[in-house]
Amino acid sequence: MQINYKRLAWDIFILLYSGLFFYNCLSPYENWFFSYLYTMFLIVWLCKEYYQKNLFFQPTYIPNEEHNYLLRALFALFFYSSFVFGIITIVWWHKYRIVNGAFLPIIGIVLLGYGIYLREQSFRMNVKNRETILKFYLSIGFIIFSMAFGFDSYFVFIYALCIGLPLIILQVQHYTKKIGVRIYSYKKEEK
Numbered sequence: 001m002q003i004n005y006k007r008l009a010w011d012i013f014i015l016l017y018s019g020l021f022f023y024n025c026l027s028p029y030e031n032w033f034f035s036y037l038y039t040m041f042l043i044v045w046l047c048k049e050y051y052q053k054n055l056f057f058q059p060t061y062i063p064n065e066e067h068n069y070l071l072r073a074l075f076a077l078f079f080y081s082s083f084v085f086g087i088i089t090i091v092w093w094h095k096y097r098i099v100n101g102a103f104l105p106i107i108g109i110v111l112l113g114y115g116i117y118l119r120e121q122s123f124r125m126n127v128k129n130r131e132t133i134l135k136f137y138l139s140i141g142f143i144i145f146s147m148a149f150g151f152d153s154y155f156v157f158i159y160a161l162c163i164g165l166p167l168i169i170l171q172v173q174h175y176t177k178k179i180g181v182r183i184y185s186y187k188k189e190e191k
Contacts, residue, residue, distance in 0.1 A: 004051065011047040018043045022087075029090055031152070034105030038150030039087070041109055045116055056119075056143075059136050059175065061128050066178045068171070075167045082144060082159060086151030096155040108150025115142030133175045137168050144168075 022039050026032040049056045057075050058067060089096045098104055118139035125132045144164045148157035 007051045007053075011051050014047055015043065025087065026090055029094075031100050031102060031105075032090060034102045034109070035086075035090055035151055038105050038108045038112065038146075041112055042083070042147075042150070045112070057140060058171075059122070059133060061123070061132075062175060062178065066175075068174045071167065071171050071174060075164075075171065078159075078163050078167055079144065082147050082156050082164070085159060086147050086153050086156050089151050089153035089155055093153075093155065097152045098154045098157070100152060104149045104152045108146045108148070108152075111142050111146035111149060115139045115146060118142060129179060130176045133172055133179065137172045141165065141168055 019040060022036055026036045026039070046056065054060055055072075057079060058072055094100070116139070118135060122132055122136040122139060125135070141164075144160045145157070148154070148160055
């Protein structure tokens with residue numbers, strides 16, 4: 001495996017900068033530590049995805065021409081705004097915290113880990129079918145809801161429920177339709 005030094009240097013910079021930035025941003029507030037750990041685990045995973053040239057919110061085994069770029073852009077906007085809203089909940093929107101304790105951020109860390117595990121499992125499946133796509137987007141669902149728990153924010157929970165979940169459903173429908181069309185066209189050619 002060849003090392004990509006530019007991506008590695010960028011990841012190291014992002015990790016160091018984020019570690020210091022979010023420590024300074026969150027540490028003055030009550031019950032910040034586990035939300036900080038959650039944030040850093042999320043950033044480490046995103047850096048890993050960047051280094052491997054993966055877009056974490058789309059299946060990489062689907063050819064580029066079959067992606068819906070509008071859905072992709074909307075989901076990216078949703079995901080990164082959820083991250084911002086989660087941090088804002090801790091810093092300014094204290095009344096939007098669910099319990100303001102350590103319990104929910106720990107659940108968020110567990111959900112994030114499980115979502116990443118499911119995502120990796122979907123990439124290892126030999127057959128690329130509806131089940132693979134469902135498993136992939138189930139993992140993304142765990143990851144987006146982990147943000148609500150990781151940041152202890154019912155605003156992010158409602159945001160994920162009202163915006164994130166419908167976007168996931170639309171993407172599942174889009175990709176299963178694309179796979180169905182591709183399977184149908186292969187069967188048609190065999191006749």
